[in-house]
Amino acid sequence: MRVRLNVNGAWRQADVWPGASLLALLRDSLGLVGSKNACEQGECGSCSVWLDGELVCACLVLAAQADGCTVHTVESLAQGGRLHPVQEAFLDAGAVQCGFCTPGLVVAVVDLLRRDPSPSEETVREALAGNLCRCTGYQKILDAVRLAAERMTGGDRGSRA
Amino acid sequence: MDVYLPRTLAEALEVKARRPEAVPIAGGTDVMVAINFHRLRPDAVVDLSRLPELRQWREEDGAVFVGAGMTYARLVRELSWCVPLAQAARTVGSPQIRNRGTLGGNVGTASPAGDTLPVLAAHDAEVVLGRAGGRVRALPWDQFFLGPKQTALAPDELVLGVRWRRLRGPGSFLKVGTRNAMVIAVASLCLVVDEVGRAVRVALGSVGPTVLRAPEAERFAAEQMQRAGAWDDPRAALSDAVVEEFGERVAAAARPIDDVRGSAAYRRHACAVLARRALRWALGDRRLAG
Ligand SMILES: Cc1cc2nc3c(=O)[nH]c(=O)nc-3n(C[C@H](O)[C@H](O)[C@H](O)COP(=O)(O)OP(=O)(O)OC[C@H]3O[C@@H](n4cnc5c(N)ncnc54)[C@H](O)[C@@H]3O)c2cc1C
Ligand code: FES
Ligand code: FES
Numbered sequence: 221m222r223v224r225l226n227v228n229g230a231w232r233q234a235d236v237w238p239g240a241s242l243l244a245l246l247r248d249s250l251g252l253v254g255s256k257n258a259c260e261q262g263e264c265g266s267c268s269v270w271l272d273g274e275l276v277c278a279c280l281v282l283a284a285q286a287d288g289c290t291v292h293t294v295e296s297l298a299q300g301g302r303l304h305p306v307q308e309a310f311l312d313a314g315a316v317q318c319g320f321c322t323p324g325l326v327v328a329v330v331d332l333l334r335r336d337p338s339p340s341e342e343t344v345r346e347a348l349a350g351n352l353c354r355c356t357g358y359q360k361i362l363d364a365v366r367l368a369a370e371r372m373t374g375g376d377r378g379s380r381a
Numbered sequence: 382m383d384v385y386l387p388r389t390l391a392e393a394l395e396v397k398a399r400r401p402e403a404v405p406i407a408g409g410t411d412v413m414v415a416i417n418f419h420r421l422r423p424d425a426v427v428d429l430s431r432l433p434e435l436r437q438w439r440e441e442d443g444a445v446f447v448g449a450g451m452t453y454a455r456l457v458r459e460l461s462w463c464v465p466l467a468q469a470a471r472t473v474g475s476p477q478i479r480n481r482g483t484l485g486g487n488v489g490t491a492s493p494a495g496d497t498l499p500v501l502a503a504h505d506a507e508v509v510l511g512r513a514g515g516r517v518r519a520l521p522w523d524q525f526f527l528g529p530k531q532t533a534l535a536p537d538e539l540v541l542g543v544r545w546r547r548l549r550g551p552g553s554f555l556k557v558g559t560r561n562a563m564v565i566a567v568a569s570l571c572l573v574v575d576e577v578g579r580a581v582r583v584a585l586g587s588v589g590p591t592v593l594r595a596p597e598a599e600r601f602a603a604e605q606m607q608r609a610g611a612w613d614d615p616r617a618a619l620s621d622a623v624v625e626e627f628g629e630r631v632a633a634a635a636r637p638i639d640d641v642r643g644s645a646a647y648r649r650h651a652c653a654v655l656a657r658r659a660l661r662w663a664l665g666d667r668r669l670a671g
Contacts, residue, residue, distance in 0.1 A: 277481070
């Protein structure tokens with residue numbers, strides 16, 4: 221079936237199997253492979269995207285349910301060749317190892333910082349409960365969130381190279 | 382596989398009248414897992430995620446009606462006055478799951494571990510069902526949930542929402558799992574106090590084929606509160622022995638099985654612990670409010 225949706229600011233359409241997920245549409249039909257496919261059951265968060273502004277697992281949305289909707293993926297974050305501050309913070313904090321979980325985590329962290337620019341550690345842990353990382357042990361990810369929050373609220377001005 | 386994308390409840394009910402086998406999909410957090418893993422290959426699905434009629438809640442003289450399409454995230458934000466429901470919603474999955482998963486989906490799946498089910502049972506909620514042509518019926522929760530993943534929903538019906546009489550009194554939802562987030566309950570419990578009816582109500586999840594009440598323990602708690610004068614004076618205390626006994630009686634109502642998530646003995650023990658904790662919290666809240 222044909223699905224028409226606005227992805228990262230542009231209207232796109234794709235012909236998909238009616239049982240296909242939004243994740244399959246993004247990756248296989250539109251070539252947007254930033255959103256990862258790991259579990260297809262909502263457990264890992266590596267497919268996190270925004271659907272009409274809400275953080276969701278793209279693997280659990282039927283592609284057809286997104287017909288007429290607005291989707292933003294991790295590809296929407298870097299602007300004009302510049303990484304988003306959250307992406308930069310992940311690099312600077314060493315929060316990336318194999319990198320498979322990174323796009324989903326970056327999206328979840330951006331979502332969190334939009335709602336709560338200076339989250340407590342507890343809030344961060346709760347907000348990222350749906351994103352699994354098999355490599356980093358999470359500490360560097362928590363560091364990256366703090367670094368991004370500081371930079372984005374201006375709390376870390378000057379200390380940046 | 383045909384996909385229907387109705388934009389109004391009436392259209393969705395028409396689809397169900399014509400194609401009763403069409404599988405409703407709301408948040409998709411249960412349905413999509415089944416499709417992705419080839420466990421479900423429906424001939425048709427009908428999308429409920431954008432029906433405005435289901436995505437709302439309202440008060441109806443002394444009762445509250447919560448639409449099937451209310452997501453967990455919205456239950457936490459908008460129904461915080463119903464503490465046990467907001468607590469249950471907040472323990473579901475992750476932010477991604479809570480943004481998408483719905484109360485109606487939890488009711489539709491009817492897993493014995495569904496986190497909202499003990500809350501509905503403790504509030505003596507009814508499940509409101511609709512059919513094409515504006516035909517609506519309401520079933521008490523214990524006539525709707527028939528067994529593990531079995532309900533009284535007719536093929537041409539949709540769950541419109543749930544409704545219960547608003548209670549005055551404290552309450553809470555508690556859940557035991559292997560970690561704090563993203564966890565299916567090993568045992569869960571909702572306890573509410575009905576100050577007007579002078580009753581204590583307790584419902585258990587994940588320890589039986591479907592959600593269970595503990596009527597014998599409920600009567601015991603209400604009587605002991607009567608005996609201690611606690612209904613009239615919230616400062617009147619219940620003895621530790623009474624709270625202990627209450628926990629044992631709640632545990633006796635459980636009908637748990639051994640499975641990968643926990644043994645029957647552990648689950649029964651967990652019920653006693655949760656029951657005592659919930660009762661102590663409720664008594665503490667009454668003291669503060671009183
Ligand atoms: C990673 C993950 C974590 C989870 N954690 C929890 C948890 O902690 N606690 C918990 O209780 N559950 C949990 N779940 C299960 C699931 O999120 C819930 O059961 C949720 O409420 C389902 O809602 P939904 O809108 O996504 O349902 P869907 O998947 O859309 O539908 C579920 C079922 O209900 C039917 N249905 C939906 N709406 C209606 C309606 N209006 N009328 C008739 N039938 C309807 C569907 O046909 C289907 O059978 C989790 C799931 C995932 C993937
Ligand atoms: S692939 Fe969607 S949550 Fe894992
Ligand atoms: S960096 Fe490898 S999974 Fe997170």
